[in-house]
Amino acid sequence: MELLCIQSQEHPQLPQAELKAVIECENINADIEKITEGLVILKNISKDNLLHYYEILTKRLGYTHEIHEIITKSSTDNLEEDLLAIDWSKYIDETFAVRVKRFHSEIDTVETERLAGFLILSQCDNIKVNLTKPKSLVRIVAFHNEIYVAIERIKLNKRHFEDSKPHKRPFFYPGSMNPKLARCMVNLSRIKEGELLLDPFCGTGGILIEAGLIGCKVVGSDVYWKMKNGTAINLEHYGITDFRTFKLDVRELKMYEKVSSVVTDPPYGISTSTGDIEGNDIFKEFFYSIYDNMKDDAYLCMASPHYVNLKPIADEVGFEIVEQYGIKMHRSLTRIISVIRKKLK
């Protein structure tokens, strides 16, 4: 069985990296084939656990917008006959709509939707077109001259990412990253439901909200009371109850239990009671303090500015960098998202 994933094109690699990480940590057996930016196929996925997989992917993914079951692969030349060869009664429940999406393709979307709708109707009794609230959605995706004919099995609800933008939360303070990126970072850290995730620079709790919503236990700490308390207010607002927050300088961190992952967005200069520390030193201090608080197989996913070279610092402390992605913020700043783990002993 093959699933067609339509992804955000906000970044050239992160959506696919997020999908790969989730599949890996959730033990979903599938091969990922990238067709083009925004379009990925999950191949050789077992039918047996499909509903469970849908549930996990829907709950977790930030940068994947749609997931459909592929019915057939066709081409612009053969689409009509291939559509007529499908037993649509297996896929359509009373009412349906056809929606076409193009990637580097010239096909006429309105005309293709109309034609496909007509052919499906002609092939199946007791079904009707309903463009506003169809029970079944036929998704046709064109990439150059290739056509994927698919059926929507589950809808991913992206409203949350709009509704939880930093300025819409009860406690707001500038500097919180957008929730989709926060979700992606949580996923890149390969954490699973029920495991413990820590953000030691929690600020307003943006990362912890995303981790809490996929069912993790979360701990946040920040050097300021205002942030510690604000994080708790925000987590409660989103219905997250399994959390603890602390007012703590990251360098004093001593967790009551080793964590399964650390996801964080450190400041570019940290505040301390004795003044601010800047430059590479904060990252070194952070790495040293976090190391013993992480389980041996735990991942750290963090953001940093491009001008900080994390590699020598990670090496010194005993970490290795396994993935890195750049996000251009403006002309003079690229934010680097790194996935890091302890070096094997």
Ligand SMILES: C[S@@+](CC[C@H](N)C(=O)[O-])C[C@H]1O[C@@H](n2cnc3c(N)ncnc32)[C@H](O)[C@@H]1O
């Ligand atoms: C970039 S912000 C994190 C934003 C956060 N991800 C959010 O969603 O709001 C960095 C945070 O690190 C905190 N911080 C600065 N120095 C710190 C230190 N020494 N120990 C712990 N937290 C510190 C700041 O108070 C700030 O809230």
